[in-house]
Amino acid sequence: MNINSAHNNPEQAPPLRWILALIVFTQWVAITDFMVLMPLAPNLAESLNISVQDTAWFSAGYAVASAISGLLLSSRLDQFRRLPALLTCLYLKAGLILCITMINSFDGFLIVRTLCGLLSAPVAALAMAIAIDLFPTAQRAKAMARIALGFPLAAIVGVPIGLELAYLINWKAAFLFNGMMMMLAALVWHRLWRSYNKQLTAKGDLDSNKRFHPLQTLTQQNLRRGALLTSLGIFSAFLFIPHFSAIFQYNFDYPRSGMSLLYLFGGIATIVITQAVGHVAKPNNMALLMLMTCITSIGLLIVAFISSLALPVALIFTLFMGLNGCRNVLLQIAVSVLPGANQRAGYFAVLGTVRNLSTGAAAVISGAILVETPSLQLANIESLVLLSACALMVLPWLMRNLVKPVLKLDQTGEPSQTAKSTIR
Helix, strand or coil: CHHHHHHHCCCCCCCCCHHHHHHHHHHHHHHHHHHHHCCCHHHHHHCCCCEEEEHHHHHHHHHHHHHHHHHHHHCCCCCHHHHHHHHHHHHHHHHHHHHHHHCCHHHHHHHHHHHHHHHHHHHHHHHHHHHHHHHCCHHHHHHHHCCHHHHHHHHHHHHHHHHHHHHHHCCHHHHHHHHHHHHHHHHHHHHHHHHHHHHCCCCCCCCCHHCEEEHHHHCCHHHHHHHHHHHHHHHHHCCHHHHHHHHHHHHHHCCCHHHHHHHHHHHHHHHHHHHHHHHHHHCCCCCCCCCCHHHHHHHHHHHCCCCCCCCCCCCCCCHHHHHHHHHHHHHHHHHHHCCCCCCCHHHHHHHHHHHHHHHHHHHHHHHHHHHEECCCCCEEEEHHHHHHHHHHHHHHHHHHHHHHHHCCCCCCCCCCCCCEECCC
């Protein structure tokens, strides 16, 4: 079914607000499942009789599996009907998360978390493809801003719930909660599929000759720029994000007990700023918004970590996370119109791999740059600022070159020719 006919015939169209809310909920559960593992490291170490350092293998296995599956499945995802494929992945992942509650060994936990990682890439890619299928370009900015809520909501709601359950019961209760939420998401998607089967699974005029291949991310200019835009945006942020806790505690004498409050402030700021950007972002101002965001981010890093001005830690972290959220929404809007209708899930699977690789590269490089001094402070933060600033300075140029040829709307608010698609 063509999107245009869906919008012209509301009675035949699925409830878009419900679907968008369901996508946000699905993203929230998936991100919470990944994020909650790190603060549960001491609980897992004690229960599985391993060191806290060994728990890093669980996150590493998840991330590596997600990157590999995104790359390997990218050429296949668009061959399947979106909702049935998403449902299959959600049911499997919910089952795996629930299986974790019956595991009491390091090897078993690592295997199951790796399998969860294999499913995370198609879940994220298919959910994003469904959103892009349903929302024309004129409504895409607000939709992407809503979807971006998954990360801050996981930070300020999902992870605290998991930690509280682990404190009150045990660490298995946190995964039981995540598994039940994932199963709930699958059941609601299933209900939606049964109610709107014809609309949500009808085949369109998809050209099999235009089937996505991961190498197209390198050979096609716009897809390549979209991947580079995504990579640099993630890289610039994750040079700092893994080390903020240590930097603030060692270099700024910030109390460890206040770190949870920092993440609360950062999450709230991200929610507010991303929604504001979703309302004001237009094709003719996105490059300017990106330029302003990057300049402000560079200025914040210089003032906070190089200059002699003493900014409050809460202000530094809140502004950093809010600006990072703003960049992420602009990136999502820009790349959402790059692939064709029969390439979307595959392209976003590749972008998931790009994000994982960029996050890992930033963490490794920043870890190698930062050194601990005899006074128990972290040195060479200035080098991180310089490296992050170099990445940020490229983003406005990439955005400008993507916006001009691709992000074009007609005056009716219908999708541009690039964005027209069928719901599968």
